[in-house]
Amino acid sequence: MGGVAWTEEEDQLLKKCIERYGEGKWHRVPLLAGLNRCRKSCRLRWLNYLRPNIKRGSFAEDEVQLIIKLHKLLGNKWSLIAGRLPGRTANDVKNFWNCHLSKKLCARETEEECNQSAMNVETITPHPARSISMTGSTKQRTQDYHVAPNSLPAIKESSMSMPFNFFGVDQQGHDQLVKEERDIRVQEPAGGLFIGDLTTEDHRFGQFDEVNVLSRADEGCSKWDWDDLMLDMDLWTDSL
């Protein structure tokens, strides 16, 4: 291996130490646990191997698809990608990518490039059937999203009191307040971060070709980062 392998005894010592003192303060762990390992080794061993609920074994097809999608959006941000795959560690995801996906995708891309140039076909981006644009209060960013009805992700328990106003754009191009929502429910941290109440099934949205979601700047920002929010909008819409 890359270094000296951990023994069963060392694992037990580390596990007991974390159970007793909790995670964090890694600089103290070697001393507290009585281990002849550096803080980084202890942290890594815990995060990648000893931590409860770590999923072992091969990646399921849906996990693979999610990794590909996330990597497209985030690049080599393994910890962020792993954060959205319950039970998977950043190291697992990174290894899996390096061993399996990078080669596979590279081969596929080369093949596609050959096909493209051979056929001289122009790629056409489909026009969204219905779009949603979002504007954050702290980081201005607007983008159109394709939203298909009845295909929204499941909502898990969590919430943030971030006020949003839903504006519909009518046929004359005028904004109309459709809905005011305070509690935007989200899924976090491991399974992603989705806006829960943004639903085109809402009959009030049906009359509009476009819905704008605007946070109210006067209320400040929540603990969730807009980048996360936007990422999940990307994921959500990309999967449709």
Add this chain to the structure above:
DNA sequence: AACTTATCCAACCGCCGCTAC
């Protein structure tokens, strides 16, 4: 069976950003 090559993955290394002083 013996050897070589490829693949997997745990562990290490160096860097970065944050925080406290």
Add this chain to the structure above:
DNA sequence: AGTAGCGGCGGTTGGATAAGT
């Protein structure tokens, strides 16, 4: 403002194992 210490991250390494010849 500068610096040290820390946690965290991504890239890399190299031993173990599987697959191929």
